[in-house]
Amino acid sequence: MRFMIIVKASADSEAxxxxxxxxxxxMGNYNEVLVKAGIMLAGEGLHPSSKGVRVRFSGDxxxxxxxxxxxxxxxxxGYWLWQVKxxxxxxxxxxxxxxxxxxxEAEIEIRQVFEAEDFGAEFTPELREQEERLREQVKKH
Known part of the structure; x- marks a missing residue:
């Protein structure tokens, strides 16, 4: 199972x-333990929202x-992506x-990542093949 581990922002991180x-x-030492345990797939800190944008969708x-x-x-x-049981x-x-x-006080949120089998019949064999092909292309970059 994959989980996204989400580190919530604070007034300081936003500043x-x-x-x-x-x-x-x-954190470097903790990340090293995660890597050695074989669970860390990715992890990064994020710039404050003052450097970000949101795109709002309203119809078209x-x-x-x-x-x-x-x-x-x-x-x-910031976040981590982990593979755990x-x-x-x-x-x-x-x-x-x-x-x-x-x-x-800090807060870290844990959210499970959807896997292909979670989508049921709507995730057709053609869509599964496309997803696998795209994942392979991403690995190459």
């Missing part, structure tokens, strides 16, 4: 405050909204994570 050397070291119309975005607690500061295993790994926002 562009960079992590301390101590936190970078702790598209509008671009520049950041920053108001609800800090709903924003994302269960949600419970993902929870146990997250509990071992250094506090991503030292000195404050």
């Amino acid at each position: 562009g405050v960079m992590p301390s050397e101590e936190l970078l070291t702790a 119309k598209r509008s671009v909204i520049d950041g920053p975005f108001a609800e800090t607690k709903e924003l994302i500061a 269960s949600k419970e295993e993902a929870i146990e790994w997250v509990k071992r994570c250094p506090n991503p926002m030292p000195g404050t």
Whole structure:
């Protein structure tokens, strides 16, 4: 099972405050443990929402909204993508994570990633083949 582990933003991360050397070291060590355990597929920090945009869809119309975005607690500061056996295993790994926002309350959200078999009959053999082909192309880049 794949899970996206979402690190929620804080006022500091949204203000562009960079992590301390101590936190970078702790996170680097944690990431090393994840890699050695064979569960980490990807992981990155994100720039604050002030450097981002949102594209809003309304029927056929598209509008671009520049950041920053108001609800800090709903924003994302970073993520991991993990391959684990269960949600419970993902929870146990997250509990071992250094506090991503030292000195404050922080929140990490765990969300399961859809797999092809989750989509049922609507995910036709042709769509499955297309998906597999695209994944192979992505691996090459």
